[in-house]
Amino acid sequence: MPVEPGVKLLSLVDVLEPLSEAELEQVATRCADIRLDVDQELFGSEEFDSGLFLLEKGHLVIYRLTTSGAQLTVALHSAGSVLPTLRLRGLYVKALEPSVVAFMNRDVLEDVLRNHPRMGVGLVDLLAEQLCLMDTRLSDVIHKDVRARLASVLLWLTSEEGVVVGSGDYVVPHRYSHAQLGTIIGAKRVAVTRAFGLLQDEGAVQVLRRRIHVKDLGLLRRIAEQER
Numbered sequence: 036m037p038v039e040p041g042v043k044l045l046s047l048v049d050v051l052e053p054l055s056e057a058e059l060e061q062v063a064t065r066c067a068d069i070r071l072d073v074d075q076e077l078f079g080s081e082e083f084d085s086g087l088f089l090l091e092k093g094h095l096v097i098y099r100l101t102t103s104g105a106q107l108t109v110a111l112h113s114a115g116s117v118l119p120t121l122r123l124r125g126l127y128v129k130a131l132e133p134s135v136v137a138f139m140n141r142d143v144l145e146d147v148l149r150n151h152p153r154m155g156v157g158l159v160d161l162l163a164e165q166l167c168l169m170d171t172r173l174s175d176v177i178h179k180d181v182r183a184r185l186a187s188v189l190l191w192l193t194s195e196e197g198v199v200v201g202s203g204d205y206v207v208p209h210r211y212s213h214a215q216l217g218t219i220i221g222a223k224r225v226a227v228t229r230a231f232g233l234l235q236d237e238g239a240v241q242v243l244r245r246r247i248h249v250k251d252l253g254l255l256r257r258i259a260e261q262e263r
Contacts, residue, residue, distance in 0.1 A: 042056065042059045042060050042063050044091035044092055044135060044137070045059050045062060045063055045066075045089065045091060045137065046059055047091060047092075047114055047115050048089045048090070048091065048115050048116075048117060049115050049116075049117070049157070049161075050117050050154055050157040050158055050161060051089070051154070052157070053151045053153045053154050053157075054147070054151060054154075058147075058150075062139070062143065062147065063137075065139075065140075065143045066089070066137040066138060066139050066143065067137070067138050068091070068135055068136070068137050069135070069136045069137070069138060070133075070134070070135055071093065071095075071130035071133070071134045071135075071136065072130065072133060073130055073131070073132055073133060074129060074130065074131075075129070075130050076127060076128065076129050076130075077095070077128040077129070077130070077136060083120050083138060084120060085120060085121065085140070085141040086119075086120050086138060086139050086140040086141045086143070086144055087117055087118065087119055087120065087138075087139045087144055088117070088118040088119075088120060088123075088128075088136050088137070088138055088139075089116075089117055089118075089136065089137040089138075089139060090112050090113070090114055090115065090116040090117070090118065090134065090135075090136055091114060091135045091136065091137055092114050092133075092134055092135040093113075093114060093130055093131075093132050093133055093134025093135060093136075094111070094112070094113050094114075094130065094131040094132045094134060094209055095111070095112045095116075095118075095128055095129065095130055095131065095134060095136075096108055096110075096111055096112075096128070096129050096131055096215070097109045097110040097111075097112070097118070097123065097126050097127070097128050098126065098127050098129070098218065099125065099126050099127065100127070105218075106218050107218055107221070108215070108218040108219040109126060109169075110165070110168075111131075111192075111195075111219070113195065113196055113209075117158065117161060119158075119162070122162075122165075131209065132209070168191070171187070172187075172188075172219075172220075175187050175220070176220070176221050178262045178263060179259075179261065179262055179263060180261075180263055181220065181222045181226045181227065181229070181230045182230040182233050182234065182258065183258055183259055183260075183261045183262070184220040184221070184222065184230075185216065185220055185222075185227060185230040185231065185234065186234060186239065186255050186256075186258040186259035187220075187259040188216065188219050188220050189207075189234075189240060189247060189249065189255060189259075190252075190255055190256060190259050192207045192211075192247070193205045193207060193249050193252070193255075196208060196209060197249065200248075202248075204241075204248040204249060204250055205248070205249040205252060206246055206247065206248050206249075207246065207247040207249075208246065210245040210246055211247070212224075212245075213227040213228050213231065214227075234255070234258070237254065237258070238250055238251055238254065239251050239254045239255040239258060240255065
């Protein structure tokens with residue numbers, strides 16, 4: 036029997052791994068799908084006040100606005116990610132490409148966790164990883180220059196999204212602009228462009244058709260570890 040489209044997408048969400056196909060079918064019938072076009076915002080409401088957003092397809096950026104109106108990227112998420120709604124309070128969520136997000140409300144979440152405690156453990160581990168990432172980024176801004184901060188975020192993007200191509204390079208499939216990367220590391224676009232030039236001159240990375248190719252993962256890691 037062919038797998039229903041909603042079930043197939045849900046099966047890509049990491050924390051739902053303990054669920055059987057039949058259980059995923061039940062969850063799919065109880066979770067509303069939200070489809071987002073490029074640059075469309077995911078707006079919060081009382082309906083989404085407690086539960087989980089499950090990113091089934093696409094790419095999302097989570098950001099806050101500074102007092103001057105500048106965008107500061109808090110996190111990037113690709114398909115398979117989980118976003119607790121409470122975590123998003125006071126933040127903005129926007130699609131970087133056509134995306135599908137399923138909303139699991141609190142009642143459904145509690146039912147699933149009752150039957151699958153392992154999923155609860157997975158959620159705890161996931162939130163701990165996200166906190167560690169935020170701590171690392173905060174430390175980077177304080178202790179590292181733009182070149183090292185850029186190297187650090189490129190390592191993270193490679194680990195999260197990177198694929199190996201025939202040349203042996205790691206490639207980040209999504210085309211991030213220098214301005215977008217600047218909102219992640221807390222730097223202006225011109226500073227990111229200058230840092231990219233340095234990393235390319237050193238042979239750590241190369242940008243081809245606006246896609247980032249990591250040429251030397253070890254070198255990029257050593258640069259990322261350098262402090263001021």
